[in-house]
Amino acid sequence: MSIVKINALTVPEDMRETLEQRFSSRAGMVESSDGFEWFELLRPIDGTDKYLVYTRWRSEEDFRAWMEGSMRQGHGGGNPAATGSEAWSFEVVQQAAPKQA
Template sequence: MSIVKINVLTVPEEQREVLEKRFAARAGAVEGSDGFEWFELLRPVEGTDTYLVYTRWRDEESFQAWLEGPMRAAHQGGGGNGGEKPKPAATGSTLWSFEVVQQTEPKNA
């Protein structure tokens, strides 16, 4: 069954818009990766400065292939106009890993 990776990002309030714009600018970048199944960026609504980046993969090998290829290349790029690489919007990051042991199909709207 699938695996889930949740990147837990600590994002100060003044950096929230920056983080969300960066994710929006890269929309679609992960969807074409072999083994990719799902993505969600979760914004905190109360009492925390923690964003969750939820991705779901067919297996650990698919995630590792993306991590070592497209993701690494995206995070090593420069500032675009010959400038420096932009500073991270997050002040901290932790990766949580899970195996999916039970699921239901999404309800169609």
């Protein structure tokens, strides 16, 4: 099954728009990476200052290959919008999709 990587970014209120803009104008290299399955940027709505960057990959090896290659090219320069980050890793053990009508 797939693996999920979540980067929990601490983003001050005054940098939220900057972070979202950077993600919306990102190079998009992840979408064409071998083994990439899904991406989501999750905005906090319940009083926390943490954004979640969610990616799903076919395997740990595919994720590492992206980290060592294309990811470094897409994350260059500029002042960071986040003041901290925490990386979480999960293995998908169950999943479900909506039933077809």
